[in-house]
Amino acid sequence: MYYPEELVEEIREKNDIVDVISGYVKLQRKGSSYFGLCPFHNEKSPSFSVSPGKQMYYCFGCGAGGNVFTFIMEYENYSFPEALKFLAERAGVTLPEQEYSAEMRKQQDLKGRILELNKMAAKYFYYQLRTENGAQAMEYLKGRRLSDETIKGFGLGYANKYSDDLYRYLKKQGISDELLRESGLMNVDERHGMYDKFWNRVIFPIMDVNGRVIGFGGRVMGDGKPKYLNSPETKVFDKSRNLYGLNIARTSRQKNLLVCEGYMDVISMHQAGFKNAVASLGTALTTQHASLLKRYTDEVILTYDSDAAGTKAALRAVPILKAAGIAARVLHMDPYKDPDEFIKAEGAEAFQERIDKAENSFMFEISVLEKEYDMKDPEGKTSFFNETAKKLAAFEVELERENYIEATAAKYHIGFDNLRKLVNRMALRGAAAAENTVVRPRRQAEVKDDGMQKSQRLLLTWLIENPSLFKTVKEYIGPKDFTTEMYRTVAEMLFEQYEGGELNPAKIINHFMEPEQQREAAALFNTNIRVETKEELSKAVKETIGKIVQNSIEYQTAHLDPADLAGLQQIVMSKRRLQDLEKLHISLD
Structure with missing residues (x-):
């Protein structure tokens, strides 16, 4: 259902972000912001910042960021309407009935x-x-x-x-x-x-x-x-879209989730302190399960039974998880059948040791493959290495492929160069596969783009933290000088807010619907460089303005239509502004 922007903003304003997040995270005031341990990734030193002035949060460790709506959506796994309803009820705001x-x-x-x-x-x-x-x-x-x-x-x-x-x-x-x-x-x-x-x-x-x-x-x-x-x-x-125990595991905030086979395994692990355990519901892991897992973690440890069926289930689950962008490892349960049996016999500490030693999914796959060959027979051993080389050749990124060749060579004592030659031969048999494995070196323009994006992020952050800068900056820079689409969109809204006498970065976040876009927008207001004095900061601001103007001139020149006289005039004006920067004095008092 569509809700008016005014109503959304009213609900946001009535839910102070520090008050809301304090219900989930222990926060401590440091200067103008509050800090705590990030609820979205494991950390020992607080890097999770909540700004009452910006009404935004940002983690300098994992990059999670946004406004109060974003936080509730990420933490509770709510859609935007669900988060809006939750915060409306918290603030005592009545939402119109959906038709x-x-x-x-x-x-x-x-x-x-x-x-x-x-x-x-x-x-x-x-x-x-x-x-x-x-x-x-x-x-x-x-x-x-x-x-x-x-x-x-x-x-x-x-x-x-x-x-x-x-x-x-x-x-x-x-x-x-x-x-x-x-x-x-x-x-x-x-x-x-x-x-x-x-x-x-x-x-x-x-x-x-x-x-x-x-x-x-x-x-x-x-x-x-x-x-x-x-x-x-x-x-x-729908059993293919739900996981047993996820209602508890999703709030464990562990760096990974343990995926097992049955109810009792989940319950036994939770009782032993492993509250990040879940299980599929009488069915093999599906792509829908993987998508659900991806909302909460980037790594899964498969804790299936140690029997043949459990091994088969793990082999089937690995490519599904990989396709969803989830790294998988496999926990070895031997000599016990399942997690419940293991924990009863050895205890939680021993089980944690097995978790820490869980095998990389690729190494697990080839260890299972090894059992299909007679490694004492030269022909069997050669066939095994040929099949392993085919799997290694499938890695598209050269660095990743080299790392796995190194690990496999070390495990099977084959020699790195020998195995790499075999992998290359296998790759050459498929020209398309060989082309996909080439890693293109970064061009100078790409490196420059990274630096320019940081400069543009810095300026947006400084405009929020030092509102007095706006009068100076607008004489040299406008939204069109931000050459990345996301940055330009944010700059347009921010400049519009200044002209209207309003400074509300949290409202800008609401413009973006996708969580990744909200994270990226939040990062634009939370970029800093280390400076010791106001004089150093003033110098950094001046240099940053210069870099952005120069980049804008180069961008406009590269995209100029020869018949565009107005565009040519703009470039001339930009060059004059760049010359005028030499005389600029920036005060941050």
């Missing part, structure tokens, strides 16, 4: 009713576990060494051994058969009619990232089949 079509209202209403029904069922299962009927299930959980705190934290429950128990309870609450059918809580057939999908099972409520119960998993008591059973697909539950 839905009749069909949209019907679907939204159905989703809401299923979520409420799931919540009701979860409470009932939770209660049943603590009754006499749930004694066997509680004994099972205690036998798995789960504490009362853990059982409560994951909302574990029990479905009675009678197949109509939940059905009768929900009917007493006035729930219609139509809604029960849509919820996935019931089975329906001609012989039995409608009956509980889960009965005589320990129940694991499945929650989305916002903590709403979207489905259930059940572990049978006794020898019934199947051992584990999940909710079917419903209007609120």
Whole structure:
């Protein structure tokens, strides 16, 4: 739904960024800003800055930055409308009702009713576990060494051994058969009619990232089949797009996430202190899972079972994660079957050591490949190295490929030069692949662009931190002198704010919808260089203005149409401004 800019700005202004972020991060005042440990990456020294003047935050370590909306979106994984609603409620601002079509209202209403029904069922299962009927299930959980705190934290429950128990309870609450059918809580057939999908099972409520119960998993008591059973697909539950435990793991703020196979592995790891563990829900890792993981981490450690099925699952997951831009490592569980068994036998400290030693995914792949060949036979060994060389040739970036050749050569004692020659031969067999592996050296123009972008970022930051500079700067520089599109857009809005008597960088952030654009815009107002005195800063400002004007002249000249007399006149004027800079004195008092 579209909300007027005035309403968005009202909500932002009523949510002071220091107050909001203080609810998530411990902040300490230093000068005009507040600092704390960044909630978006692991760090020991505070580099996360919150500016009450700018109403912005910025991490000088990982580059996360933006306004109060950006923070809530990043931390809570909310969309902009969700963040807006959250902050509106916090500030006591009433949002206008969204207008839905009749069909949209019907679907939204159905989703809401299923979520409420799931919540009701979860409470009932939770209660049943603590009754006499749930004694066997509680004994099972205690036998798995789960504490009362853990059982409560994951909302574990029990479905009675009678197949109509939940059905009768929900009917007493006035729930219609139509809604029960849509919820996935019931089975329906001609012989039995409608009956509980889960009965005589320990129940694991499945929650989305916002903590709403979207489905259930059940572990049978006794020898019934199947051992584990999940909710079917419903209007609120898609197992290929959700991960068990992510509602907790997403706030762990660890540098990686541990991906395992089952509910008990996740629960056992969380109880042992590894609260960054998640599991797919009875299905192999999907591209949708990888996209979901990418929202919270750049690295995944696969902690699958040590059996053949677990190895196969890890091999299948690695390219999916890589395609999503996630680095993967593989934890070796031997001699134990799974994380739960390992932690019970060796403890959390030993498990952490295995995490620290988790194997690079490529090295894991070739170690699995090695088992397919007789390494004592010369022919088998040669075939193994040929296949390994093909995999190495697939690396497009030369430096990365060289590093992996070095690591592989060291592990298999083949010699770096020998392996590199073999890799090059394999690469040459595919001309296209060979072309893709060439790394083009950086041109001088690219290096210059990097320096010019920093100069433009510095000037934008100084304009925010020293508003008195604007009168001087505007005599020499305008938005058109910012030659990067993002920078020029921000400069246009900032110059417009100055002309209108307003200075509001946090409002500028709202212009950009994508998180990466918001980060980049925030960085434009948080760039600094180390200077000791005001005189040094004044000199740096003057030099920066000169660099930007000179770059603008070069840019305009390179893009000038010979017939454009007005453009030629602008270049002449810019050159005069550059000459006038020699006489400029900048005061920062």
